[in-house]
Amino acid sequence: MSNPITAASSSTTGDITITSGLGRARTGGIPRNCSCGERIVELISKSQPNPYRRYYRCLYAASLRLENDDHVFKRVDEAFTDEIRQLHNQVRILEEKVQLLKATIRSERPTLMPKISGGCVPVIVGISVVVVVVAGIMMYK
Template sequence: MTSSSTSSSRFPRISTHGVHIRCWCGEGITNFGSSTAENRYRRFYRCQIAKDRKSENHLFKWIDEALLDEIQTVDAKHERVAQGLKKFEERVIENVKSEIARIEDEMTEKLKEKVKLEIEKGMKHKLKIATVAMVVVGAVVGIWNSLAV
């Protein structure tokens, strides 16, 4: 595929990238077919004014080159979006891991507090039982002593 998007007129053509809708002059872009021997039937974009005024510098772009430009632009945007998504995913994973660690620490502290309370509650209960047992034993010993005298 040869590219002949340069002009031999006294004005160089404006460099374009991708598919345009309007020429610099404001005229809408139309597609035409080349009639030159070198590019027979090859399609190109041009405004109607440029077709009538060949000496003026208006937008000119081969359609196949414009479409390739568009594909390259979309590929570049796709790559940027993919990289952005990857960075976003990494940040989300990092945030989730830190939140899991925070919740684990919080749950560990709550569990320690609960175990401590249960141990204290159990100790108080055992202490009550021991106190009652000592009172009963003391009473039995007192009764025994009073009977033995």
Template sequence: MSDSSSSTTGGGIRVRTPGIPIKDWCGERIKELISKTNLNPYRRYYRCRYAAQRKNDNHIFKWVDEAFTDEIQQLDYQVRMIEEEV
């Protein structure tokens, strides 16, 4: 499977998007789509609504499984911090 979980800002700078994206830098909400490529058939991904309609690569793109992994890692870190306080 190919990986990609980043977006570019209006200036073209690559930015990593942690966790599950909600909004793109352009202000558009994110939608979940399903890949139809031979390389990643039926793999789910997040995409900016604007970019998805116009096939524009300058906006958020992130695989759903990678986003979930990010979320789990963030929660794991938060749990460890709370455990250290107790």
């Protein structure tokens, strides 16, 4: 007797199937869990229209060989494509935030670091601070 999970196949061609009023809910990216709470397994189709095509399926639905149900069914290549689109959108949003932060830093830089005329003034100020700190440490000992 064959294992129902490894022998599961489907003749469905998309990840949204509507038959007899029942429809599969679309999941974005790689599915993690089915809406029924069962985990997702990766299977290989043995059907004529999609031989050897990999897909994700709800373990419960796969073990009972359910078809046209509300449990998760999604082709692996479609899941990867969705996942890449989601990552691309996240990268685009992060790039926009970085650009906004850069613009904010550029606009606030003059108030954060006032310009001092004369190139050696900051060096002299820095040296005098070091001298005062060293003198304070020596006096403390």
